[in-house]
Amino acid sequence: MRPLSLLPALGAIILLSGCRAESTPQPQGAAPKPVQVAEVRLAPATEAHAFTGVVRARREADIAFRTGGRITARLVEVGQYVTTGQPLAGIDETDLTLALRAAEADLSAAEAQSRQAAAEARRSRALRAAGHVSIAYDDQRVAAASSAAERVAAARANLDLARRRLDYTRLRAPGDGVVTGLLAEAGQVVAEGQPVLRIANPEERELVVQVPESAVSGLAAAAAEARFWARPGEALPARLRELAPQAEATLRTYTARFSLPAAPDWVALGMTGTVRTEAPAATVATLPLSALHDRGQGPMVWKVEHDRLTAVPVEVVSLGEVTAVLRGALTEGDRVVAIGPQMLDPASRVRVAGLRAAATLR
Numbered sequence: 001m002r003p004l005s006l007l008p009a010l011g012a013i014i015l016l017s018g019c020r021a022e023s024t025p026q027p028q029g030a031a032p033k034p035v036q037v038a039e040v041r042l043a044p045a046t047e048a049h050a051f052t053g054v055v056r057a058r059r060e061a062d063i064a065f066r067t068g069g070r071i072t073a074r075l076v077e078v079g080q081y082v083t084t085g086q087p088l089a090g091i092d093e094t095d096l097t098l099a100l101r102a103a104e105a106d107l108s109a110a111e112a113q114s115r116q117a118a119a120e121a122r123r124s125r126a127l128r129a130a131g132h133v134s135i136a137y138d139d140q141r142v143a144a145a146s147s148a149a150e151r152v153a154a155a156r157a158n159l160d161l162a163r164r165r166l167d168y169t170r171l172r173a174p175g176d177g178v179v180t181g182l183l184a185e186a187g188q189v190v191a192e193g194q195p196v197l198r199i200a201n202p203e204e205r206e207l208v209v210q211v212p213e214s215a216v217s218g219l220a221a222a223a224a225e226a227r228f229w230a231r232p233g234e235a236l237p238a239r240l241r242e243l244a245p246q247a248e249a250t251l252r253t254y255t256a257r258f259s260l261p262a263a264p265d266w267v268a269l270g271m272t273g274t275v276r277t278e279a280p281a282a283t284v285a286t287l288p289l290s291a292l293h294d295r296g297q298g299p300m301v302w303k304v305e306h307d308r309l310t311a312v313p314v315e316v317v318s319l320g321e322v323t324a325v326l327r328g329a330l331t332e333g334d335r336v337v338a339i340g341p342q343m344l345d346p347a348s349r350v351r352v353a354g355l356r357a358a359a360t361l362r
Contacts, residue, residue, distance in 0.1 A: 032307050034353030038338040040285045040330045045317070047218070047281040051256070053209030055271045057200035058241075058259070059175075062183065065091055066168040068192045071184060076197070078182055082173040088197055091169040091190075096162070103162040107155040114148035121145035177201045180269065205263050207238060207273050210253035215277075219243065222279035224258055229272050236260055236267070238275055282327055284317055289324045292316070293341035301326070302337040307349045309337070 069091040076088050124141035127133040181198030184190055207226050211219060224238040238258040247254050258275050260267060291301050292314075303310045314328035330336075335352070337344065344350070 032349040032351040033344070035304065035340070035344070035350045036338045036354045037304055037335040037352050038287055038291060039355065040287070040332060040334040040336065042283040042285055042330070042332050045281045045284040045325075045327075046278045047222075048276065048278050049215045049222075050274055050276045051209035051211055051215075052272065052274045053207050055205050055260075055267060055269055055273060056208045056257075057177075057180075057202055057269060058204040058206050058257075059177075060180070060198065060200040061174070062181075062195035063088065063171060063174065063197045063199055064193050064195050065089075065171055065190060066192060067091065067096065067165050068190060068194075069095065069169065070189045071186050071196070074182070074184075074186050076179050078179050080179050082177060082179060082199065084173055084175050086173045087170055088173055088179075089171040089184075089186075091171075093166060093169045096166045096169060100159070100162040100166050103155070103159040107152070107159050110148070110152045110155040114145070114152045117141075117145040117148035171196060173199060175199075175201065178269070200269060202269060205260050205267055205269065206241065207258045207260060207275055209256050209258065209275055210248075210251060211243070211256045212253055213247065216243070216254055218279040219256065219277065222277035224275055224277045226258065226260060226273050226275050228267065228274075231266070236264075237262055284325050284327050285330050286323050286325050287336060288338045289319065289322055291336050291338050291341060292324050292326070299326075301328075301330075302341050302344055303330070304335045304337060304350060304352065307351060309344055309346055309348055309350060311346065312336075 071089055072092050073090040074088075075090070076082060076086075082088065121141045121144070124133060124138045128135065128138040177199040178201075179197055180200045182196075183198065184194070184196040190196060220240055220243070222240075224240065225235045226238040227235050238260060240256060241259040242257040244255040256275075287301065292299055293301065295311075298313055299316055300311050300313050303312045312329055314326040314330070317325040317327055319325075335355075337350075
């Protein structure tokens with residue numbers, strides 16, 4: 001019974017020795033190994049990306065009063081279309097009306113003083129000509145008249161400023177557009193320049209998306225189209241108009257704006273859409289999946305040159321059921337081992353036993 005118990009161990013030793021013998025380099029003078037090869041056929045490739053974003057107006061601005069005060073009225077609602085110069089909101093005018101009256105009084109006082117100073121300067125000039133006053137006294141009267149005239153100019157400027165500030169109590173639309181946001185309500189006290197309304201011009205609409213760092217290169221030359229969740233069956237042409245020069249601090253993505261030159265009326269502000277881009281990339285080769293091999297230094301294929309093998313590192317673009325799309329230092333017409341590359345090594349001599357289709361195993 002003891003010799004029979006040694007049979008499994010003896011069989012394992014024989015199998016291991018066979019594997020070792022098979023993986024050893026081929027001895028000099030040995031017959032070349034038959035291999036099946038596939039010819040490389042290069043084809044142009046495209047690099048596709050998809051980015052999701054929202055529709056925004058190209059021109060959108062926050063509107064604010066040019067003076068501070070308490071809002072007394074809001075005359076528009078969200079979604080309302082407004083035209084240039086249309087009143088949007090109003091501010092309490094009481095304080096600014098008083099300031100206007102004070103400016104008018106200052107101007108009247110300055111004009112009275114200017115008239116008196118001018119009359120004194122004329123009398124001083126006549127007395128000096130008759131020799132009754134000194135030159136210094138006359139110079140003082142002339143300087144006082146000039147100073148009074150300048151105070152009149154300053155008072156007029158202050159009055160004009162007061163009138164303008166009173167006019168600023170009416171907030172008017174700077175251009176045609178749609179009210180997209182209400183940032184303050186009636187009764188609220190706002191400071192000068194504090195946003196009150198947001199107005200967007202819907203004539204030019206854009207799709208604003210966030211682009212990762214890996215997709216920034218070549219984005220400007222890529223062809224783009226936009227599809228919207230509201231109507232997924234319709235595609236609209238898109239064009240990259242603006243790409244942020246710096247990534248956002250939080251998401252580390254770049255903001256891209258794609259203009260929609262032929263956007264129909266149903267593309268509304270705030271809609272969700274997806275931009276799909278296709279950019280030309282380097283040529284690729286489609287080879288049988290069985291030709292791909294990895295010896296611990298990354299994917300590679302064996303290129304057959306006469307009866308010798310050369311390892312060619314490749315980059316895997318995509319994998320299918322029976323094929324692999326590869327990118328590497330391969331040229332049109334190169335022959336690569338299609339089946340069993342793991343059984344070969346650089347020292348192996350081979351002979352082409354058959355040619356398989358490059359894209360299939362059939």
